[in-house]
Amino acid sequence: MLSLINTKYQGEWCMVKTSLVSGFYKLSPKERLAFVKEFAGLSDEECASLRNTGSLPLDLADRMIENVVGATPVPLGVAVNFQINKRDYLIPMAIEEPSVVAAASYAAKMVREGGGFHTSSTPPIMIGQIQAVGIKDPYAARMRVIQAKEEILKKANDQDPVLLSVGGGAKDLTAKVINTTQGPMLITELHVDCRDVMGANAVNTMAEAVTPIIERITGGRVYLRIISNLATKRLARAWCIVPKEVVGGEQVVDGIVNAYAFAAADPYRAATHNKGILNGIIAVIIATCNDHRAIEAGAHAYAARNGHYTALSTWEKNENGDLVGSVELPMAVGLIGGAVRTHPIAKIAIKILGVKTANEFAEVLAAVGLAQNLGALRALAHEGIQRGHMSLHARNIAVAAGATDELIDFVAEKMVEEHKIRMDRAKELIEQYKASGKL
Ligand code: MEV
Numbered sequence: 001m002l003s004l005i006n007t008k009y010q011g012e013w014c015m016v017k018t019s020l021v022s023g024f025y026k027l028s029p030k031e032r033l034a035f036v037k038e039f040a041g042l043s044d045e046e047c048a049s050l051r052n053t054g055s056l057p058l059d060l061a062d063r064m065i066e067n068v069v070g071a072t073p074v075p076l077g078v079a080v081n082f083q084i085n086k087r088d089y090l091i092p093m094a095i096e097e098p099s100v101v102a103a104a105s106y107a108a109k110m111v112r113e114g115g116g117f118h119t120s121s122t123p124p125i126m127i128g129q130i131q132a133v134g135i136k137d138p139y140a141a142r143m144r145v146i147q148a149k150e151e152i153l154k155k156a157n158d159q160d161p162v163l164l165s166v167g168g169g170a171k172d173l174t175a176k177v178i179n180t181t182q183g184p185m186l187i188t189e190l191h192v193d194c195r196d197v198m199g200a201n202a203v204n205t206m207a208e209a210v211t212p213i214i215e216r217i218t219g220g221r222v223y224l225r226i227i228s229n230l231a232t233k234r235l236a237r238a239w240c241i242v243p244k245e246v247v248g249g250e251q252v253v254d255g256i257v258n259a260y261a262f263a264a265a266d267p268y269r270a271a272t273h274n275k276g277i278l279n280g281i282i283a284v285i286i287a288t289c290n291d292h293r294a295i296e297a298g299a300h301a302y303a304a305r306n307g308h309y310t311a312l313s314t315w316e317k318n319e320n321g322d323l324v325g326s327v328e329l330p331m332a333v334g335l336i337g338g339a340v341r342t343h344p345i346a347k348i349a350i351k352i353l354g355v356k357t358a359n360e361f362a363e364v365l366a367a368v369g370l371a372q373n374l375g376a377l378r379a380l381a382h383e384g385i386q387r388g389h390m391s392l393h394a395r396n397i398a399v400a401a402g403a404t405d406e407l408i409d410f411v412a413e414k415m416v417e418e419h420k421i422r423m424d425r426a427k428e429l430i431e432q433y434k435a436s437g438k439l
Contacts, residue, residue: 082117098392103375198334255381280372401426
């Protein structure tokens with residue numbers, strides 16, 4: 001298979017690249033890589049890097065997604081000091097951003113001084129939506145759907161006897177008429193207890209299975225049948241108290257409370273505030289091969305549930321002047337199914353976490369998000385975020401500029417000292433070091 005084809009351009013024959021490939025998916029990863037190598041002009045060394053899939057065997061990767069040519073490693077760190085509901089946890093985090101793991105560990109240590117994190121969660125209920133259109137009497141149809149609840153739930157539950165046998169399954173149903181640019185639509189929502197699975201497969205299968213009943217009852221036409229990532233019935237919560245002297249004194253407490261007020265009032269700040277919470281949560285989600293897009297979509301939609309986008313966490317000062325934080329957000333995570341049980345590192349990450357149920361996992365994630373938020377706000381309200389960020393950032397720049405071994409620390413430290421963390425300066429320092437004969 002060739003990525004270069006001979007084609008006529010302005011009367012002349014010439015070779016051009018083409019990304020139009022039929023049957024690419026049928027090739028082996030090795031064959032696909034050969035095509036990509038030619039198309040992108042990859043070197044043998046670059047191809048070898050792609051082929052080196054580490055702990056994820058290539059054939060397993062090839063079964064996980066389509067058109068696989070390799071795998072990409074991300075650093076896996078472990079955040080320490082977490083105490084959640086009086087139990088100690090180690091938190092595996094996969095992330096490319098410096099300072100996140102350190103900040104989570106530091107914040108967890110502060111929270112520990114105040115008794116650790118406390119958490120709770122709702123049952124693991126996901127919502128499956130069924131869109132019916134072209135209904136003559138949508139409001140009356142809504143009544144008929146609600147009346148047929150038992151029949152619809154039975155049909156849904158027939159699809160997943162395993163989920164049913166562990167206490168899960170479709171538990172309830174609601175229906176709403178929405179007005180759209182295409183006229184009124186009847187949206188039926190299945191409420192499915194997903195127990196320890198994330199639930200997308202189970203819920204989507206159920207939603208598809210009940211389609212004939214919905215069409216029969218409403219006289220309309222069903223189009224979409226799909227899980228909602230705005231998982232308002234699958235919430236995880238965490239809260240904590242940080243003694244004022246531990247967090248850095250009264251001024252820092254006030255700074256954090258003011259930072260929260262800023263995020264609560266201003267969506268531009270709220271987006272960054274929530275990104276800080278998700279820094280922690282998503283790193284754990286990636287380490288455990290859960291669906292981080294689902295968590296992110298749910299978190300941001302939940303942050304806007306009252307019609308304006310706001311902060312997912314709150315920070316207040318209690319009667320002793322101590323800092324009190326809390327967070328609540330949708331947390332659709334699973335311990336069974338998908339890549340969680342097949343990816344070798346995901347399995348190890350779950351073992352490190354030591355969580356036994358998806359609910360426990362969701363609560364740990366909420367605590368990690370709150371810790372991450374605290375770490376960021378404390379740094380922002382106290383010394384500014386850059387100090388902590390800069391030394392790791394400087395090391396990355398030093399490596400990118402070509403420093404190795406002890407030269408990395410030399411270049412990084414010098415750049416931080418000079419407040420000049422730039423590629424050109426890193427290169428100059430490397431040259432100076434070499435010229436001084438130290439290498
Ligand atoms: C950076 O990844 C995250 C922060 O911007 C979060 C925040 O501002 O709260 C530091």
